[in-house]
Amino acid sequence: xxxxxxxxxxxxxxxxxxxxxxxxxxxxxxxxxxxxxxxxxxxxxxxxxxxxxxxxxxxxxxxxxxxxxxxxxxxxxxxxxxxxxxxxxxxxxxxxxxxxxxxxxxxxxxxxxxxxxxxxxxxxxxxxxxxxxxxxxxxxxxxxxxxxxxxxxxxxxxxxxxxxxxxxxxxxxxxxxxxxxxxxxxxxxxxxxxxxxxxxxxxxxxxxxxxxxxxxxxxxxxxxxxxxxxxxxxxxxxxxxxxxxxxxxxxx
Ligand SMILES: N[C@@H](CCC(=O)N[C@@H](CSS)C(=O)NCC(=O)O)C(=O)O
Ligand SMILES: [Fe+2]
Numbered sequence: 001x002x003x004x005x006x007x008x009x010x011x012x013x014x015x016x017x018x019x020x021x022x023x024x025x026x027x028x029x030x031x032x033x034x035x036x037x038x039x040x041x042x043x044x045x046x047x048x049x050x051x052x053x054x055x056x057x058x059x060x061x062x063x064x065x066x067x068x069x070x071x072x073x074x075x076x077x078x079x080x081x082x083x084x085x086x087x088x089x090x091x092x093x094x095x096x097x098x099x100x101x102x103x104x105x106x107x108x109x110x111x112x113x114x115x116x117x118x119x120x121x122x123x124x125x126x127x128x129x130x131x132x133x134x135x136x137x138x139x140x141x142x143x144x145x146x147x148x149x150x151x152x153x154x155x156x157x158x159x160x161x162x163x164x165x166x167x168x169x170x171x172x173x174x175x176x177x178x179x180x181x182x183x184x185x186x187x188x189x190x191x192x193x194x195x196x197x198x199x200x201x202x203x204x205x206x207x208x209x210x211x212x213x214x215x216x217x218x219x220x221x222x223x224x225x226x227x228x229x230x231x232x233x234x235x236x237x238x239x240x241x242x243x244x245x246x247x248x249x250x251x252x
Contacts (some may be wrong), residue, residue, distance in 0.1 A: 062143025090122025118164020
């Protein structure tokens with residue numbers, strides 16, 4: 001993304017980075033310009049992008065969502081130059097398919113891709129770059145892998161409590177403790193945490209793996225209301241007729 005016009009007056013902890021959280025209705029779906037956009041709020045989000053004089057380059061998903069339809073396809077119909085991004089392992093359509101270790105460059109900054117499967121097999125966490133010119137503390141956009149004092153459920157979409165436990169411990173808890181955590185959801189009104197906070201207080205992921213698995217097996221959550229609509233649509237970027245490259249045919 002090109003933040004040059006707005007960056008000087010809108011900076012968040014680094015003059016090169018403009019950061020916003022956009023709230024979607026009651027359950028606080030969080031996204032960055034633009035990580036995990038929602039179809040229903042595309043017009044609002046694009047208005048903000050226009051107002052701030054930004055050039056939107058990427059619309060990024062952390063995974064194939066089950067509770068809402070992604071806005072990435074709709075964004076591309078309104079701003080055709082935008083490229084959609086999702087992990088190759090998600091087996092969903094997008095313009096670019098990323099995997100662990102890839103970097104997504106925007107302006108002078110970049111996001112690093114970390115594979116954090118377990119909620120779904122294709123879940124990734126996007127982490128701001130490491131280096132003197134990158135924002136400090138780092139910021140991790142964890143999708144539904146790590147939530148604030150919680151984590152994504154593992155009882156559908158190929159979920160695995162074992163994988164999720166390993167993902168969070170190896171890929172997220174290995175980041176500096178001051179790293180900010182921005183998840184895709186919070187059901188209690190929180191917006192941000194840190195790696196250190198979650199390592200100390202997360203009621204699921206501070207436990208040993210066997211206890212974690214037992215917690216996850218006994219969540220007894222109802223299925224998301226939109227799962228049967230959202231998952232098939234999200235496999236095609238939120239739009240049935242979008243002509244983008246299938247995951248298995250592209251090499252990003
Ligand atoms: N009631 C909501 C769905 C709630 C839900 O299942 N959330 C998911 C993330 S969206 S796939 C989850 O992993 N929750 C974990 C938890 O501990 O709550 C709806 O109907 O949309
Ligand atoms: Fe999810």
